[in-house]
Amino acid sequence: MKKREQPKRKDNVIYFPGLEKRLTDKGLESLEKKKFKEAIPLLEEARELDPDNDNILIGLVLAYFEAGSFKNAKVLAKEMLLKGIGDYIQLVDLYLTVLIQMHEYHEIVSTIEALFDEKEIPTEKQDHFLTILQFSRRMAENRQTPTEEENVFEETNAKELNLLTTKNLNEQLLLISSLAEKNIRPYVNEIADYLKSETGHPFLKTVLLTLLKEQEIDRDFVIKKFTSEESFHPFNLPEVRVHPKMNRVKELLEAQLESNNPVLFEQTIGMVERTFFISYPFDFQPEKPAAWAAAFHLLAEDYLGMDGKVERLSSEYQIPMEEIEQARAQIEEIEKISYPNI
Numbered sequence: 001m002k003k004r005e006q007p008k009r010k011d012n013v014i015y016f017p018g019l020e021k022r023l024t025d026k027g028l029e030s031l032e033k034k035k036f037k038e039a040i041p042l043l044e045e046a047r048e049l050d051p052d053n054d055n056i057l058i059g060l061v062l063a064y065f066e067a068g069s070f071k072n073a074k075v076l077a078k079e080m081l082l083k084g085i086g087d088y089i090q091l092v093d094l095y096l097t098v099l100i101q102m103h104e105y106h107e108i109v110s111t112i113e114a115l116f117d118e119k120e121i122p123t124e125k126q127d128h129f130l131t132i133l134q135f136s137r138r139m140a141e142n143r144q145t146p147t148e149e150e151n152v153f154e155e156t157n158a159k160e161l162n163l164l165t166t167k168n169l170n171e172q173l174l175l176i177s178s179l180a181e182k183n184i185r186p187y188v189n190e191i192a193d194y195l196k197s198e199t200g201h202p203f204l205k206t207v208l209l210t211l212l213k214e215q216e217i218d219r220d221f222v223i224k225k226f227t228s229e230e231s232f233h234p235f236n237l238p239e240v241r242v243h244p245k246m247n248r249v250k251e252l253l254e255a256q257l258e259s260n261n262p263v264l265f266e267q268t269i270g271m272v273e274r275t276f277f278i279s280y281p282f283d284f285q286p287e288k289p290a291a292w293a294a295a296f297h298l299l300a301e302d303y304l305g306m307d308g309k310v311e312r313l314s315s316e317y318q319i320p321m322e323e324i325e326q327a328r329a330q331i332e333e334i335e336k337i338s339y340p341n342i
Contacts, residue, residue: 183271192222209240291324
């Protein structure tokens with residue numbers, strides 16, 4: 001007969017068998033549904049019960065990262081590396097991604113150089129890590145004030161970015177991030193090709209448009225996202241974070257939710273910002289902000305397991321159900337893409 005699993009005990013509190021698995025399953029399910037702030041406490045509690053479980057720990061690092069808690073993600077990923085928990089190279093890749101978000105380029109350089117010195121990098125991954133190393137060295141140097149001669153040298157010796165030939169989204173993001181510290185004019189034609197390409201990621205296209213606007217590039221660009229294609233002049237576009245329609249949607253949601261349900265409000269606003277960032281600069285149909293506010297409200301309720309009713313929200317926002325469903329379908333399509341999986 002199989003011996004019955006004994007309850008775990010911690011600080012005189014008894015935990016029943018299988019609790020860590022239930023917490024882990026719920027936490028990872030929340031992570032998959034992009035409910036990052038909901039996933040964190042579940043995975044943290046699971047970690048208390050099973051501190052060396054690599055599935056729990058990797059899930060927690062990802063939840064921290066997606067929720068913007070980069071410091072916690074960094075500390076936990078580094079702890080896992082030191083303890084040898086999980087797939088080492090996969091975890092190093094994740095750790096470096098966190099460091100990139102924190103702009104800790106010197107730490108990235110020292111980490112990758114140590115990996116090369118110790119011959120820890122598999123042959124098939126060497127080009128990938130070398131790209132990150134070269135980028136981080138440039139970024140570490142560019143954070144120091146360059147001289148005028150260095151700027152001229154850099155502009156006159158500009159090389160192609162090879163955005164469309166680089167298939168890895170992580171490496172594309174690194175290449176685009178490197179442009180923030182330099183004059184992008186030598187790369188404008190290649191950027192134009194990426195913006196109108198079928199394969200370019202919508203998130204990265206928004207980042208490139210923001211750079212073009214910041215540096216006042218005076219020309220039109222054809223932008224293709226999803227099934228839409230149109231010509232835009234970056235200078236004439238609104239700032240991505242203060243898009244008038246997005247702000248109106250936020251105002252409607254604030255009136256409905258901020259006082260009545262702050263947690264739902266926070267979840268909804270996060271989805272609004274993601275959707276408008278990725279769809280920028282297009283203004284998808286339906287036109288009315290109320291339809292989008294109701295659709296975001298409906299989806300956020302579904303994500304939180306609240307069983308939202310489109311009929312109720314149609315009445316609350318005074319908008320036809322057909323328009324809410326039209327907006328909802330587009331939001332769900334954009335949510336599937338979300339930010340690059342780096």
